[in-house]
Amino acid sequence: MGTLFLIATPIGNLEDITLRALRLLGEVSLIAAEDTRQTRKLLEHYQIKTRLTSYYEHNKLQKVDAILSALEGGDVALVSDAGTPALNDPGYELVRAALAAGFSVSPVPGPSAPVAALVASGLPTDAFLYLGYLPRKSSERRRWLEQVADQPYTLIFLEAPHRLLASLDDLRLVLGNREAAVTRELTKRFEEIQRGTLDEVREVFRQNPPRGEFTLVVAGKSAEVIEWDTAKIEQALIQGLAEAEPPAQLAARLAQRSGWPRRKVYGMLLELQKTG
Numbered sequence: 001m002g003t004l005f006l007i008a009t010p011i012g013n014l015e016d017i018t019l020r021a022l023r024l025l026g027e028v029s030l031i032a033a034e035d036t037r038q039t040r041k042l043l044e045h046y047q048i049k050t051r052l053t054s055y056y057e058h059n060k061l062q063k064v065d066a067i068l069s070a071l072e073g074g075d076v077a078l079v080s081d082a083g084t085p086a087l088n089d090p091g092y093e094l095v096r097a098a099l100a101a102g103f104s105v106s107p108v109p110g111p112s113a114p115v116a117a118l119v120a121s122g123l124p125t126d127a128f129l130y131l132g133y134l135p136r137k138s139s140e141r142r143r144w145l146e147q148v149a150d151q152p153y154t155l156i157f158l159e160a161p162h163r164l165l166a167s168l169d170d171l172r173l174v175l176g177n178r179e180a181a182v183t184r185e186l187t188k189r190f191e192e193i194q195r196g197t198l199d200e201v202r203e204v205f206r207q208n209p210p211r212g213e214f215t216l217v218v219a220g221k222s223a224e225v226i227e228w229d230t231a232k233i234e235q236a237l238i239q240g241l242a243e244a245e246p247p248a249q250l251a252a253r254l255a256q257r258s259g260w261p262r263r264k265v266y267g268m269l270l271e272l273q274k275t276g
Helices: 019-027 036-045 060-073 091-100 113-121 138-146 161-175 198-207 230-242 247-258 262-275
Strands: 003-007 030-033 052-054 076-079 104-108 128-133 154-159 179-184 192-197 214-218
Touching: 003 019, 003 091, 019 076, 019 104, 030 036, 030 060, 036 052, 052 060, 060 076, 060 091, 076 091, 091 104, 113 154, 113 179, 113 192, 113 214, 138 161, 154 161, 161 179, 161 198, 161 214, 161 230, 179 198, 192 198, 230 247, 230 262, 247 262
Parallel strands: 003 076, 003 104, 030 052, 030 076, 128 154
Antiparallel strands: 154 214, 179 192, 179 214
């Protein structure tokens, strides 16, 4: 019976691959790839001729049995299109299936965009939360961010370019003007790391349309509570009312987040309802 090797591949620079990874990619009987076109570029660069098959979100159910059958006859490698497989892709389901079937699963460590962004961010690295892609809809994104707003750990997110500005707006609204680093094209020729407050990095991308996939690193909540200003409270109240959040719930939630007394937040809410 074979072993399923989880092999990390470069996130940009093709030199960022280990000697062990290259050896195993050449020795396994099959490589299951998230994007065979991308993986083929890597294999051709290193003159590796191992057979490829696709394994991604939309064909995972059809491919699991075939990959498990391949493991009966030898080792198989799982790779993503970039970085460490089984992070933010269906690889973990293949891992579970392989383990349930009695096969060995072995990681071959290497590049990882979230870790690369974290260590270059200048933010604390002793404890962090990797949270993957932010929700697509703004209302869902804000509610989701509320759940981690009070965590003291450095937060790591992924985001697509067409949602970056909206997500930075919601991060600023929910988390406050925290320190952050926004990274793209890591290890590539046009590597970019923008560091500063959320207001500062947001302004950079307002002036320069975002391109490429982004990794966002945001500071955790400080032990020191910083009280929101009136304008921020009003903006949050207006958005909450527009989404039909119950007034009492809205006031309680924002009082906890803003450092304001609940009765003052509720009073401001009533005034907004009168004038609105």
